[in-house]
Amino acid sequence: MKGINGDLLRGHLQSLVLSVLRQGDAHGFEILKRLEKAGSGALQLKEGSLYPALYKLESEGLVKGVWESGETTRRGPRRRVYRLTPKGGRRLDEARGEFQQFITVIGGILGATA
Amino acid sequence: MNEFMIHVEQIVRPVRAFASRKLRMRQELLAHLRAALDEERAADGNEAAALQRAKTRLGEPVALTRALQQSVPWIERALMARLPIPGALERWEIRSASWRKDCPLTPMQSTVLLAGAAMLPFVDMLSLALRINLDRPAAQQMMFERPRAWVMMNLGSLVLTFGSFAICARFIVAVASLKNALRSLRVRAYAAGIISLPALSILLLLACVNRRPASGRELLLSFILGAVLLASQILVGRLIGFLRRPYAEWLMLDVAG
Numbered sequence: 236m237k238g239i240n241g242d243l244l245r246g247h248l249q250s251l252v253l254s255v256l257r258q259g260d261a262h263g264f265e266i267l268k269r270l271e272k273a274g275s276g277a278l279q280l281k282e283g284s285l286y287p288a289l290y291k292l293e294s295e296g297l298v299k300g301v302w303e304s305g306e307t308t309r310r311g312p313r314r315r316v317y318r319l320t321p322k323g324g325r326r327l328d329e330a331r332g333e334f335q336q337f338i339t340v341i342g343g344i345l346g347a348t349a
Numbered sequence: 350m351n352e353f354m355i356h357v358e359q360i361v362r363p364v365r366a367f368a369s370r371k372l373r374m375r376q377e378l379l380a381h382l383r384a385a386l387d388e389e390r391a392a393d394g395n396e397a398a399a400l401q402r403a404k405t406r407l408g409e410p411v412a413l414t415r416a417l418q419q420s421v422p423w424i425e426r427a428l429m430a431r432l433p434i435p436g437a438l439e440r441w442e443i444r445s446a447s448w449r450k451d452c453p454l455t456p457m458q459s460t461v462l463l464a465g466a467a468m469l470p471f472v473d474m475l476s477l478a479l480r481i482n483l484d485r486p487a488a489q490q491m492m493f494e495r496p497r498a499w500v501m502m503n504l505g506s507l508v509l510t511f512g513s514f515a516i517c518a519r520f521i522v523a524v525a526s527l528k529n530a531l532r533s534l535r536v537r538a539y540a541a542g543i544i545s546l547p548a549l550s551i552l553l554l555l556a557c558v559n560r561r562p563a564s565g566r567e568l569l570l571s572f573i574l575g576a577v578l579l580a581s582q583i584l585v586g587r588l589i590g591f592l593r594r595p596y597a598e599w600l601m602l603d604v605a606g
Contacts, residue, residue, distance in 0.1 A: 263377055264384040281408030282385065283360070283416070286377055290420035312380040315373070 248280070248288045249297075250330040253323050256298060262314040263289065289317060297323035351602075352400060353382045358604045360410045365429040366421040368596055374417055375599055382407060505553045509546065516542045517582055524586025525593065531583075543582065544575035 255261070255269040267285055270278055292298045300315045319327070357378045361371050385406050389399035407413065418426070520539035527533055531540075548563075548571040555563045563571075593600075 262380070264381050267381075281412075282381065282406045283378065283408040283413040286374065286381075287413075287416040287420040290374075290417075294420070294422060311383045312376050314380045315377055 247334075248284065249292055250327065250334070252285070252288055252292060253297060253319060253327040253330070256317060256319040257324065257327060260316050260318045262303065262316050264314075266317065292323065293317070295322075296320060297326050353379055353386075353404075354599065355602050355604055356404050356407075356410070357382065358599055358602045360407075360413050361417065361599075362604060363414050364417050364421065365426050366418075367425055367429065370421065370425070372595055372599070378407065502553065506550070509550055509553070512542075513546050516546070517578075521582050521586040521589065524583055525590035526597075540579055543579045544572060547571040547574040547578070 251270055252266060255266055255273065258269065261269065263285055266289075267280070267282055270280065289298065289300070293300050297320060298317045299320050300317045303314045303316055354375075357375050360378065361374045364371055364374065366374075382403050385403040386399055389402045389406075390396070393399055393402075516539050520536065520543060523533065523536045523539065524531070527536065531537070548568055551563050551567055551571045555561055555567070
């Protein structure tokens with residue numbers, strides 16, 4: 236399968252993040268692993284680009300981040316765990332609808348099946 | 350770990366955002382790199398190659414800096430914009446960095462601190478201005494009848510103001526950055542200077558305007574004022590040191606090149 240790189244992903248990354256956060260709270264690296272798994276290895280994302288997307292989502296109130304508690308046994312720097320907010324859930328539903336419409340319209344023009 | 354910190358700092362340092370936001374970016378990127386390294390180590394025992402691959406996975410630093418900058422709210426970007434005057438001060442601070450290697454602050458932060466430190470000696474200058482006001486006829490008389498002494502008094506005030514500014518700023522920086530600042534001989538010398546400043550101001554003023562020596566009460570008051578100044582600056586220095594502790598390890602990294 237041909238990889239989907241940053242240019243094609245642009246504009247969709249935030250919706251993808253919202254989508255994987257619906258599966259449960261996660262920190263940045265875990266979000267990335269979920270995206271990779273869901274994309275079956277086809278998503279070719281520069282990993283650092285995830286964080287600006289997360290910060291934008293948080294500033295819009297679509298996700299909420301909290302620092303991992305100090306009780307964890309893991310060594311190393313602190314991680315921030317993100318949670319989907321109700322507003323983020325609604326935005327995800329909207330994004331799904333918009334994308335479905337996009338596929339229907341553009342797919343119809345290109346002659347591809349949705 | 351240090352190599353990763355330098356890499357993260359190269360990405361985050363140029364971002365114009367509040368220090369707390371930048372600290373968060375640093376911590377998250379560092380945590381990510383550590384997790385990526387663990388994965389790469391499992392795939393390949395070569396430590397150096399694993400480090401390099403973990404960094405490559407994060408993406409091109411300049412592009413990431415730009416993306417992080419775009420995630421900062423516009424109001425914050427505007428507040429942290431590099432304006433011409435602070436920019437010039439920053440360049441001056443960078444040039445003078447050789448004599449302040451022990452300071453954990455960035456040049457820009459030092460500049461802001463320096464400006465802030467100047468506020469406290471103004472209490473001292475206020476007492477000077479107040480006294481001039483109280484003795485207005487004498488001051489006016491002096492201006493017209495003894496212009497040379499009047500100029501000398503103003504020059505003296507100017508020297509005292511800049512002296513206060515420099516001493517107080519360096520005292521605060523030293524208290525904020527040195528662990529046992531108050532044991533340092535240099536810091537004690539600054540402290541003695543700060544205590545003496547109000548007394549010097551009053552002596553200068555009374556000698557020039559009223560042509561009389563300062564009374565014991567006036568000198569006592571000026572030393573109390575100096576002690577209050579000193580105590581407040583120790584508190585400010587300690588507070589800055591405490592607030593800056595999480596940032597210090599990042600700010601001291603040499604990311605050039």
